[in-house]
Amino acid sequence: xxxxxxxxxxxxxxxxxxxxxxxxxxxxxxxxxxxxxxxxxxxxxxxxxxxxxxxxxxxxxxxxxxxxxxxxxxxxxxxxxxxxxxxxxxxxxxxxxxxxxxx
Numbered sequence: 001x002x003x004x005x006x007x008x009x010x011x012x013x014x015x016x017x018x019x020x021x022x023x024x025x026x027x028x029x030x031x032x033x034x035x036x037x038x039x040x041x042x043x044x045x046x047x048x049x050x051x052x053x054x055x056x057x058x059x060x061x062x063x064x065x066x067x068x069x070x071x072x073x074x075x076x077x078x079x080x081x082x083x084x085x086x087x088x089x090x091x092x093x094x095x096x097x098x099x100x101x102x103x
Contacts, residue, residue: 058084 062076 058080059077062080063073065071065076066073
């Protein structure tokens with residue numbers, strides 16, 4: 001036998017379930033944001049370490065080339081610096097164009 005309170009209790013139960021789902025979703029989003037921030041910080045620090053390491057490797061390689069070719073190391077440093085600067089600038093420009101095309 002259906003009573004008038006039965007649909008009300010079902011609605012109340014459904015409301016409780018929805019509130020619990022919303023609370024769980026809020027906690028999950030907060031956790032995901034915290035994990036994303038942590039990943040961003042660690043990736044940023046790691047990127048700086050990689051850039052510093054590549055700088056040292058470039059200097060060592062240019063000194064090696066200077067010893068092989070009898071050309072002053074400063075010219076090898078300059079050549080690598082110019083190539084890396086233009087390559088980085090081109091990467092930034094191309095990524096900016098891609099970004100602008102999407103938005």
